[in-house]
Amino acid sequence: MATIQTQGFTLDDSGKRIVVDPITRIEGHLRIEVNVDKDNVIRNAVSTGTMWRGLEVILKGRDPRDAWAFVERICGVCTGVHALASVRSVEDALGIKIPKQANVIRNLMHATLYAHDHLVHFYHLHALDWVDVVSALSADPKKTSELAQSISPWPNSSPGYFRDVQNRLKKFVESGQLGIFANGYWGSKAYKLPAEANLMATTHYLEALDFQKEIVKIQTILGGKNPHPNWLVGGVPCSINLDSTGAVGAINMTQLNMIGDIINRTIEFIDQVYIPDLLAVASFYKDWAKIGGGLSGANVMSYGEFPDIANDYSNASMLLPSGVILGGDLKKVHDVDLKAADQVQEWVTHSWYKQGDESKGLHPFDGTTDPNFVLGAKTKGTRTNIENLDESAKYSWIKSPRWKGNPVEVGPLARYIVAYARGNKEVTEQVNMVLKTLDVPVTALFSTLGRTAARGLEGSWSAHKMKYFYNQLMAGLKAGDFNTANIEKWEPSSWPADAKGVAPCEAPRGALAHWVKIKNTKIDSYQCVVPTTWNAGPRDARNQIGAYEAALMNTPMVNPEQPLEILRTIHSFDPCLACATH
Amino acid sequence: MRVERVTGRVLSGPMEDVYVYEAPVRLWHWITAFCICALVPTGYLIGAPLPSIGGEATASFLMGWIRTVHFVAAMLLIVMFVLRLYWVFVGNHHARAIFIPAVWSGAWWKGVIGQAKYYLFLQEHSDNYVGHNPLAQMAMFANFLVALVVIIVTGLGLYAQAYGWGSGWMNAFGWVTTLFGTPQAVRTAHHLMMWYMLLFIMIHFYMVIREDIMSGGTVFGVMGSGIRMFKREPKP
Amino acid sequence: MIETYYDLMRRQGISRRSFLKFCSLTAASLGLGDAGAQQIAQAMQTKPRTPVIWLHGLECTCCTESFIRSAHPLAKDVVLSMISLDYDDTLMAAAGHQAEQALEDTIKKYKGNYILAVEGNPPLADDGIYCIPGGKPFVDKLRHVAKDAKAIVSWGSCASWGCVQAAKPNPTRATPVHKVITDKPIIKVPGCPPIAEVMTGVVTYILTFDRLPDLDAQGRPKMFYSQRIHDKCYRRPHFDAGQFVEHFDDAGARQGYCLYKVGCKGPTTYNACSTVRWNEGTSFPIQSGHGCIGCSEDDFWDKGSFYDHLTTIKVPGLGGAEGTADKIGLTAAVGVGAAIAAHAAVSAIKQARSKTRNDKVSEVEK
């Protein structure tokens, strides 16, 4: 077939077709198909979400105050972000203003998720793309210790410590039962770390697994559990009592102390383990600063996050700013308006849904979700046994969102580029530090490596912000501000017959918003446009490709039978497919 | 006085006073009525508690007492019901009337239809009956007995839930939760039955008064003395 | 419960002598020498860790997230030393063909001896196309792996009951595992998600005592699911006293009063939250001020608002009319009251008229 030209890419499906399904170490079910040319360079990429649950359909007719709990179950990995997006949009629809302390507590819970999610992604979902666990067995623990001590003051760094871990791994491997490490790509030429770095990173894989469970306890205290803490329209459900009778039954001094302590340990872990590891690993994979850029050098978007002023989601308040950059022009940052009918729109031309005129996109206030599973004529296999998809037809459960018709990339990298372009001081300092340490130009950001680095930097940023929010909370309490919920408009009888609302929320994986319409106190329509929808979505009516497909283009593979390169780039987005399709 | 055997319809005079409800039936009637008067308000308050009271938890046991009254009345109601079941077998003909309506009998069905027509004002007069008329038997069976059984069963199901799976109570009544699917569903059914019970009581009160005035026999005092007196001869 | 390789070889009539010879030949071919041969022999004679295959259907992965939060035992220790997690798409290194190969290898090697853990559930509508990992309906994969499993663990409310995707109108016909697989022992570990330590508690119980835990009538381990949140809740004294939170963040809320009136489903929820608590015993929903939403119960999404003690019910035959038991009951009572009044009025008129006529009738009768 003829090639397709789009956004500066040439899509050519004539070469050998490679299918990777399931893509593992992600949330949910993702399928990637690519065509490689005779030099094993990817010339066509197809990203397919292979699950759909219908949350938007299920929400119709329900109490808007309950919606957060339903949408929270869109994802247990970025747990809470949909709940936050939901309570914010319902508050927007009904004109509810949350108290100052509620805003601080929400920020603290949200920053906690950022720190946790980024850490777990780096070690448990992404690291094995770069770290050869089997090679760690041949490392010298003493040299590993020297390496570790040269990059970080982290105390767990003695030769004995690394030897113990190595012995445990040895015993594990010798048992012949490799568990989650079975059939990995160990020994591949694509792995570049020396044995000692492999041992250090593998050790930290285990250490991070132990530590991550501590971070989330902040959400447990303020939201009752993790995953899936509790939220509330109008504020937060956790009442605080420091002085009087019954304090032991509410949020009290012991729990606040625990939060403070966990924050300090989180900052330590991220700054002394995660960031040094990230830089160490990156320094061996600098070639990946030129691969996998996709849309990041052109179109990126952020809705902004962490409102410093309660109920104010404008850039005057957001600690990470909102904005859109088009065509790589960092000098011009466009403003985002979620209510404008011509800005955010979703297409279903290549998605398994039907709508009236599929050559048009719909703004989420007018959006529909009506499943329609049909396969193109060139599909190989059958409806229930798909060998190759036909991307000229419908081919994914993900929709294709566009900003003013443009595909954009979202996520930590997009947020950092927007913040950098807007001149955010903290972000600029962090970015410059990394560029200097790795000795790479600013364009290195627009890559697989840049994406992974931005996530790490943001992990550190959010850990420090946790402390900032905690201090705000304590200062407020000191000044006697204990209000955590506004219940003025709690009763549905106080609501207008018709209302609609939308609010931004930057989730760890990028820009998220929910559009809700309320009629006679019940949800009339609910549409979620989710980070991974933006990134992993299929082509649109004009054949423009999304961020995943773009990022895979032109990547050289060492051995197409071992899809390490595909995993690296796809994982750099931290895919969440349950989110993407919902 | 000639009476139709199955239905209790008076066929011809002379009209005599009849001993209808034996003492155990009357005792059951009034204790049950008393229990229900305790169960409805306490049950309602379990579902929608009184405004919160302040102070120390140890200083009050309001909800606890409401529940205790509910449970004591419930247990008395159940015991009385079991005794009443015994009386179905050893009591007189009328003790069986609402437990075993004569659905197999054509005459009985004729009575139901005739009585229904009478209540719908399609027929001028009702027949005289010694005990409950057939329609009353049917209504008592379908609207009171079944409701009472459901409320007792769901009540016991709820009561057992607190003891937990594997407890004696749950071994005996866990099937209720399994039958309804979830504990919340049992609660909802129990709660709905309270309202059903209330509807029955409203209609029952009305009918007792109306029948006393309009039917051919006395009704009002019958649950007191057990004796029914007749005001007029049956139609030929 | 699981045979070692050595047992297997002996059962197939291979002598100990030839077994040792096999080991040294293998070692030699790998260039490992004598010490290597001994290690191989050792490994083949020790009992393998119980293989676990962890499948994901329609879900949100919160069960996996919860599992890795386990503190006692640490998730790391479970995965490295207790079980052999041979397939789990969320954590495994291999992808695509290599991942699917690992799955088939385990099924073949440990036929009848592996445990299948399921997170999420299969959608059955439209041939199962709402979940097609590997290009095939998830339900086929579930059946395929279940066939040779020793037992199945249904993680979370999705696998146990259906959970959020099965809430009305359940557009994909998401169906819990026990309704698809009917010929295997199934342990339900419900919760959205289940508590981490409950998850690892169930796993370690099976491994340590080599048997499945006692289950209640609904298939949940009695040790964790036999009591209601309400019966072990630290706010229970306030319930008994009649002290309730009337609104969020009111004075009662700050004193830890009972959350019943703001919709707490603790009285109808069987789970271990009020005792084991969450995240290493740190807290649980009620302790943080929000009522229990009943997340471990079947169908908890369709029981009405999370902020109302009473369930919202649709009145059958009334075209979508809905209300709580009290609302419906009160409406019915008003209706019946009106009917009684009307009937009484008509009766009174009739009575007045027939008073006069009655005599005539009596005349005739006489």
Ligand code: HEM
């Ligand atoms: C909670 C309140 C009440 C309940 C649940 C109730 C229930 C019943 C039941 C089940 C019967 C049938 C007994 C049988 O045939 O075995 C009955 C009959 C009767 N009840 Fe009640 N009752 C209540 C209140 C009252 C009151 C307040 C009165 C008096 C004013 C009353 C008067 C009667 C009479 C006269 C009969 C006999 C009717 C007949 O002969 O056809 N009841 N009641």
Ligand code: HEM
């Ligand atoms: C006329 C009879 C009865 C009426 C009208 C009645 C009514 C009610 C109502 C309205 C509730 C509140 C339900 C809710 O929370 O939504 C309730 C609760 C309850 N009832 Fe009854 N009930 C009756 C008989 C019984 C019987 C026979 C039992 C048997 C033991 C029983 C046991 C219970 C229990 C255990 C509860 C739950 C209490 C709690 O969890 O605190 N009830 N009842």
Ligand code: NFV
């Ligand atoms: N995409 C996505 Fe999420 C995130 N972050 C949410 O909105 O992962 Ni589950």
Ligand code: SF4
């Ligand atoms: S049970 Fe709940 S928490 Fe677990 S996967 Fe299902 S939706 Fe997520």
Ligand code: SF4
């Ligand atoms: S808070 Fe909930 S579980 Fe606790 S006592 Fe009150 S109703 Fe029961």
Ligand code: F3S
């Ligand atoms: S909502 Fe779920 S987490 Fe526990 S307290 Fe209730 S079962």
Ligand SMILES: [Mg+2]
């Ligand atoms: Mg959507």
